[in-house]
Each structure stands twice: as structure tokens, then as C-alpha cells.
Amino acid sequence: MNNKIEKIQRWMQQNNVDITLISNPKTIQYLTQFYSDPIERVLMLVIFEDKDPFIFCPELEVGSVKEVGWNHSVYGYQDQEDPWKIFASQIRSRKVPNQVIAIEKDALTIDRLESLKQVLPSSQFSVNAIPMIEQMKLIKSTQEIEKLKIAGKWADFAFNEGFKAVQLGRTEAQVAAELQYSLMKKGIMELSFPTLIQAGAHAAEPHGATSSNKIENNQLVLFDLGTMWQGYASDASRTVAIGKPADKLLDMYNVCLEAQLAAQEAVKPGIKAEELDKIARDIIAKAGYGEYFIHRLGHGLGMSDHEFPSIMKRNKMLLQKRMCFSIEPGIYIPGFAGVRIEDCVYVTENGCQAFTHTSKELQYID
Amino acid sequence: MNNKIEKIQRWMQQNNVDITLISNPKTIQYLTQFYSDPIERVLMLVIFEDKDPFIFCPELEVGSVKEVGWNHSVYGYQDQEDPWKIFASQIRSRKVPNQVIAIEKDALTIDRLESLKQVLPSSQFSVNAIPMIEQMKLIKSTQEIEKLKIAGKWADFAFNEGFKAVQLGRTEAQVAAELQYSLMKKGIMELSFPTLIQAGAHAAEPHGATSSNKIENNQLVLFDLGTMWQGYASDASRTVAIGKPADKLLDMYNVCLEAQLAAQEAVKPGIKAEELDKIARDIIAKAGYGEYFIHRLGHGLGMSDHEFPSIMKRNKMLLQKRMCFSIEPGIYIPGFAGVRIEDCVYVTENGCQAFTHTSKELQYID
Numbered sequence: 030m031n032n033k034i035e036k037i038q039r040w041m042q043q044n045n046v047d048i049t050l051i052s053n054p055k056t057i058q059y060l061t062q063f064y065s066d067p068i069e070r071v072l073m074l075v076i077f078e079d080k081d082p083f084i085f086c087p088e089l090e091v092g093s094v095k096e097v098g099w100n101h102s103v104y105g106y107q108d109q110e111d112p113w114k115i116f117a118s119q120i121r122s123r124k125v126p127n128q129v130i131a132i133e134k135d136a137l138t139i140d141r142l143e144s145l146k147q148v149l150p151s152s153q154f155s156v157n158a159i160p161m162i163e164q165m166k167l168i169k170s171t172q173e174i175e176k177l178k179i180a181g182k183w184a185d186f187a188f189n190e191g192f193k194a195v196q197l198g199r200t201e202a203q204v205a206a207e208l209q210y211s212l213m214k215k216g217i218m219e220l221s222f223p224t225l226i227q228a229g230a231h232a233a234e235p236h237g238a239t240s241s242n243k244i245e246n247n248q249l250v251l252f253d254l255g256t257m258w259q260g261y262a263s264d265a266s267r268t269v270a271i272g273k274p275a276d277k278l279l280d281m282y283n284v285c286l287e288a289q290l291a292a293q294e295a296v297k298p299g300i301k302a303e304e305l306d307k308i309a310r311d312i313i314a315k316a317g318y319g320e321y322f323i324h325r326l327g328h329g330l331g332m333s334d335h336e337f338p339s340i341m342k343r344n345k346m347l348l349q350k351r352m353c354f355s356i357e358p359g360i361y362i363p364g365f366a367g368v369r370i371e372d373c374v375y376v377t378e379n380g381c382q383a384f385t386h387t388s389k390e391l392q393y394i395d
Numbered sequence: 396m397n398n399k400i401e402k403i404q405r406w407m408q409q410n411n412v413d414i415t416l417i418s419n420p421k422t423i424q425y426l427t428q429f430y431s432d433p434i435e436r437v438l439m440l441v442i443f444e445d446k447d448p449f450i451f452c453p454e455l456e457v458g459s460v461k462e463v464g465w466n467h468s469v470y471g472y473q474d475q476e477d478p479w480k481i482f483a484s485q486i487r488s489r490k491v492p493n494q495v496i497a498i499e500k501d502a503l504t505i506d507r508l509e510s511l512k513q514v515l516p517s518s519q520f521s522v523n524a525i526p527m528i529e530q531m532k533l534i535k536s537t538q539e540i541e542k543l544k545i546a547g548k549w550a551d552f553a554f555n556e557g558f559k560a561v562q563l564g565r566t567e568a569q570v571a572a573e574l575q576y577s578l579m580k581k582g583i584m585e586l587s588f589p590t591l592i593q594a595g596a597h598a599a600e601p602h603g604a605t606s607s608n609k610i611e612n613n614q615l616v617l618f619d620l621g622t623m624w625q626g627y628a629s630d631a632s633r634t635v636a637i638g639k640p641a642d643k644l645l646d647m648y649n650v651c652l653e654a655q656l657a658a659q660e661a662v663k664p665g666i667k668a669e670e671l672d673k674i675a676r677d678i679i680a681k682a683g684y685g686e687y688f689i690h691r692l693g694h695g696l697g698m699s700d701h702e703f704p705s706i707m708k709r710n711k712m713l714l715q716k717r718m719c720f721s722i723e724p725g726i727y728i729p730g731f732a733g734v735r736i737e738d739c740v741y742v743t744e745n746g747c748q749a750f751t752h753t754s755k756e757l758q759y760i761d
Contacts, residue, residue: 065602069701087602092600093602108690109691159506202579209579210579216566218568234455234458241582323473343475
């Protein structure tokens with residue numbers, strides 16, 4: 030049995046949980062190394078308090094499960110079969126009395142819980158496994174941090190290639206294409222999210238998408254990107270200058286940079302998540318841009334680019350060594366311009382280390 | 396009010412539903428044109444039986460919602476706020492008595508339903524909106540079919556570019572990189588799923604991923620790919636020959652092709668979904684490969700590459716004009732080789748039309 034599954038079994042003993050059902054594909058990967066997005070098909074890892082776990086998956090995934098070295102049982106079902114009946118018969122065959130079942134309440138949908146209740150009518154699906162799993166994932170191991178560092182190096186590579194691809198008259202999408210092709214040529218086929226490149230006023234929509242807008246002179250251009258490396262994500266943002274942006278744009282940039290640097294500098298074990306947010310937010314507010322910083326300072330990072338916890342007001346969590354999260358203040362003035370500067374970091378003994386090292390001094394691209 | 400929302404309101408009247416909550420981002424796009432993946436944040440479309448609908452979203456999406464031309468209310472929340480409280484106060488302000496609420500049971504997670512129940516304790520979340528929404532999406536409009544055709548043309552373009560990129564000694568990933576770069580250069584930035592290229596025995600894992608395996612002589616190489624066009628997906632597979640594959644490989648190919656052509660030829664209004672599956676499966680079984688065809692014949696296609704319904708045994712649904720789905724038999728012999736041939740089609744008056752037109756005769760690449 031691997032250590033992580035044993036840890037869950039200890040939690041189950043302490044909490045009188047007989048069975049834990051893991052249905053989030055990323056959590057299954059975290060616990061077993063096996064990753065697949067089953068889309069509408071059913072994929073579950075089933076952990077018993079005192080029996081061998083098993084993976085239940087579509088028949089066409091059984092080979093892949095075995096290939097990652099999963100040395101417990103794996104059961105497949107065919108498309109025309111009812112997965113829930115087969116699943117329930119495997120559960121019943123273990124003869125676990127009084128089944129108290131823990132589920133991932135943020136991953137399991139209502140219809141699936143209804144199906145489970147129908148085939149396992151005497152079980153209680155009363156326990157939420159999420160707080161325990163979030164705690165497990167929160168503090169990264171040395172190996173995990175190594176993977177996050179490599180993912181970060183590829184993000185740095187991508188910035189460099191992206192900045193080289195910027196040309197007046199090229200579209201945001203064309204720059205993204207060159208950047209992503211550079212990564213793919215190096216074998217980096219998976220991004221943690223679609224590369225976001227936004228020029229000028231378009232960057233004022235922090236959740237917009239890369240468009241066919243052309244890059245013009247004297248603009249700021251925002252890059253937000255991330256890669257995957259062996260199941261771990263990077264996520265970083267830089268904003269660069271084309272030509273000679275107006276003073277107001279430079280001011281926005283400098284304020285955002287000051288906020289980012291101050292918050293990153295303040296990271297250390299024992300500081301509260303909300304304190305970091307306040308440090309950045311106060312600097313931006315004092316400069317008169319408070320109303321334009323419309324999101325939290327950051328989010329956790331690990332096997333995906335958005336993880337627990339949020340670095341924001343009201344989160345009083347004390348940061349600990351080897352927690353990983355983003356620090357990404359932004360200033361977005363609708364119809365005018367947007368700036369965001371972001372590094373993800375891991376907490377060290379006395380401070381933090383960033384996963385990305387691309388310069389945060391404003392870079393001018395001719 | 397747009398037609399689709401009015402249609403839902405009529406369904407609500409007939410089924411005594413006061414409020415419908417739409418939480419699947421693709422369904423929100425289908426109904427409003429606005430698309431965003433909010434990840435862990437909350438995004439909902441709220442439809443009232445006799446009042447104006449509203450969109451509830453993260454503050455940083457409000458601008459994008461307005462940009463798509465949504466001319467009803469939109470309410471944002473900031474990251475540090477409790478979204479559910481704000482959401483509930485908007486619902487309460489409408490003063491709808493006896494709230495029977497319909498939800499998307501395949502999209503809403505347990506924790507979100509618990510949050511909703513907490514802030515709206517007198518509401519009943521008893522109705523599943525999914526069967527109604529699936530029915531709505533099932534028959535495509537002429538405009539939707541036009542978009543699916545364009546998405547299909549880009550899939551054909553991608554095959555052509557991918558086949559040109561195949562070279563002995565190149566890896567699967569390198570071919571995928573060239574293919575995807577060709578698409579991006581044409582402005583096609585979004586795929587409906589990551590391009591799958593598998594050579595030789597690797598293709599026997601129908602849900603494996605593109606790897607760094609090298610393409611060798613006398614192999615079959617499987618391509619499965621899809622693009623997005625204005626919110627609509629394509630999905631198609633072809634298997635090509637490198638050099639002179641052994642007779643056994645050619646036999647697998649020919650059997651799979653015969654099955655694919657026969658099933659596609661049989662599509663017409665009034666035939667049952669399961670009959671198409673049987674036509675293809677019988678051909679493959681008769682040739683001795685029955686145990687190696689381990690998935691359903693096909694799946695629905697529309698705003699995503701896997702939609703309702705499944706074309707498989709036990710699905711007695713009668714096919715109707717303008718339904719869209721894949722026909723993709725496959726033969727996978729573990730450790731040896733895999734073949735899949737797939738077109739997505741739409742049902743016409745008397746038969747069907749494919750969205751992709753790349754030749755299905757075995758193509759030899761030197």
C-alpha cells in the first residue's frame with residue numbers, strides 16, 4: 030500500500046469511515062499515479078479501512094491503469110453495461126457492515142450520488158473527504174516541489190519565446206501560437222490552462238481569452254500562462270511594454286509591481302493568508318487603484334493551477350513551509366488597460382522561493 | 396427573451412418549476428452565448444418562470460457577460476465575499492413563493508447543493524433539468540449544423556497537416572505539435588480535446604495519450620482529433636499506414652472500415668441507436684475481432700465532443716433528423732496494434748451527412 034492511501038486509512042479509522050470513494054481524476058492521480066479524464070464515464074478509486082483498495086473504470090482504461098504500476102485490483106465495465114450495478118457488486122463482495130462512506134463533495138455530482146444511493150441503499154454517504162484531502166495536498170513533498178520547479182522553468186521558457194514572438198500588427202493569437210509551438214517542439218504538450226495574451230484595453234478583462242486583436246504600439250501586453258510537468262502545474266503572469274506606453278500605463282505597472290514584490294517579500298511561515306492580500310491591496314489602494322484590483326491576491330498551486338487555499342481577505346490560515354500558491358495582484362481599468370504580475374512560490378524556512386524567474390522589471394519590446 | 400430561455404420557461408410552467416438553475420458552463424453558453432469556465436468560482440444562470448433571468452458570476456466576469464450582448468441583469472461577487480449569500484439575496488428579492496427549483500443534476504456537485512440548501516432553506520431542489528436540456532440540445536438547428544460543418548473542415552485540415560508531418564523516427568508528440576501549430580497559424584486556438592496520435596501497439600490503448608514513442612516503419616498510426624469552431628466541436632479519427640504493414644494489420648483495418656461504412660450507410664431517421672452499434676459490431680465479430688471492440692459505436696456531438704446520446708446496445712432511441720453523433724468502431728489488440736475510424740454525422744431526410752471528408756481508404760505514408 031502506498032503512504033498516501035495508508036494515511037487516508039488512518040483518517041478513516043479515526044473518523045469511523047468504512048469506505049472512501051475518490052472520484053476527482055486529479056485526486057486519483059495524486060493517490061495512484063493513474064490519470065484519465067473519463068468525461069461522462071465512471072472512474073473511481075475505492076479505499077477500504079482494512080481491505081485492499083480497487084480502481085473501477087471503463088473497460089478501455091484497464092490497460093492504462095495496470096501500466097502505471099497499480100498492483101491492486103482494477104475492474105472495468107463496458108459502455109453498454111450499468112456501471113453502478115457492477116460497482117455495487119464489487120463493494121458488496123467485500124462484506125463491509127454498516128457502510129459509512131466518505132465522498133468528495135466538491136467532485137461528485139448529484140446524479141451520481143443518487144445512483145450510488147440506489148445501488149447501495151443501506152450505506153450512508155455522510156462524510157466529506159474534501160477537508161482531509163485538501164490538508165494532504167496542502168504541504169508539498171520535496172519531490173512535488175521539484176516537479177513544480179521544472180514546470181516553472183518551462184513557464185520561463187514560454188515567456189522568453191512569447192516575448193520574442195511579439196511584433197506590431199501580429200495578433201494576440203499569433204503570439205500564443207508561436208509560444209505554444211515552441212513548448213511543443215520541446216515536448217511540452219500539456220498546458221495547465223490556455224495561454225492568455227491580451228493587448229491594450231483587452232487586458233482589462235482578467236478572465237477574457239486570447240483574441241485576434243492586433244498588438245499596437247505604445248501598449249501594455251499581458252501574458253498569463255502555465256505548463257504541466259509530470260502532473261504538476263506552473264502558472265505565472267508578466268506584462269510587457271510595446272514602444273513607449275503613456276505615463277499612466279507605466280504608473281499602473283509600477284504600482285502593481287510594488288504590490289507584487291511587497292507581498293512576495295512578506296511570505297514566511299506563520300503569516301496569515303489574508304495579511305499577504307492586505308499588503309498588496311493597501312499599496313494598490315493607496316496609489317488610487319483600489320477599485321481596479323477585483324480579485325483575490327492568489328490561489329494554491331499543485332496538480333492544477335487553481336487549488337486550495339485562496340490567498341484573500343478573511344482567510345486566516347497560517348502559512349506553513351512547503352505550501353505553494355500564487356501572488357498575483359492586478360489593476361484593470363475597463364476600456365483602458367490591464368496589468369497583472371504573478372509568480373507562484375513555495376514557503377521556505379524563512380521566506381519563500383518563486384517557481385518562475387523571468388524578470389519583473391518592465392520589459393520593453395521594440 | 397431568447398427562444399431557448401422561453402422554451403425552458405414553458406417547460407417550467409408545465410412542470411410546476413419556479414426557478415431553474417443552470418450551472419454547466421456549456422449550457423450557459425448554449426442559452427446565453429456567454430462562455431467562461433469559472434473553475435472553483437460560482438457561475439449560474441437563473442431562469443424564473445415569469446420573471447427576467449439573471450446571470451450570477453465572479454466580479455471579474457461581469458464585463459465579459461455584458462460584451463456578449465446579455466441584456467438582462469448580471470450580478471458579480473468578489474473573491475472575499477460569500478457568493479451563496481449574495482446569490483440567495485437576489486433570489487429572495489424576486490419574492491417567488493413555494494420555490495420548486497430545477498437543477499442540472501449532472502453538473503451540480505454535492506457541496507454546492509448543500510450551500511444552496513443552507514441559504515435557501517425553504518426551497519425544494521427536487522427537479523432534474525437534465526432530461527429537458529438534453530432533449531433541447533439533441534436536435535441541432537441549421538445554424539448549429541453550419542458551425543459543426545466548419546469545425547469538421549478544420550478537422551480535415553488537421554488530418555492533412557498531420558499526415559504530412561509523419562516521418563520515420565519522429566515521435567507521436569512531434570507530429571501532434573506540427574499538426575496543432577498548423578491549426579493555430581490559421582487562428583484555430585481551441586481543440587475539442589488534446590490531439591491523440593498513437594503508433595503501433597500504443598494504439599491498442601484507446602484512451603491513452605500521445606507519447607514520445609517514435610513512429611516506426613510498417614506500423615499503423617492512429618489519429619483522433621477535434622477542433623472547436625464558435626463553441627461547436629469536431630471529432631474524427633483516421634488510421635494510416637507507414638511503409639508496408641503486415642497482412643494482419645491490413646485485415647484489422649479493412650474489417651474496421653467495413654464496419655464503419657456499413658453503420659454510417661445505415662443511418663437514417665427512425666433507426667434505433669442500438670441497431671447501428673449492432674451493424675458495426677456484427678461485422679467485427681464475424682471477422683473474429685469481437686472481443687477487441689471494447690467501446691460503444693459512438694456518442695453525441697455538439698458544443699462538446701462527448702454529448703448525449705450514446706450509440707450503443709440497449710439504447711433504443713429512434714434517431715431523428717438533425718441529430719449529430721459519431722460512428723467510430725475500433726479494434727484494439729493489446730500489445731499488437733489498434734485501429735479506429737470515425738466520422739461524426741448529422742441525420743438528414745433519408746440518411747446522413749458526415750462533418751469530415753478525409754478519405755477513409757487506407758492511406759500509405761512513405
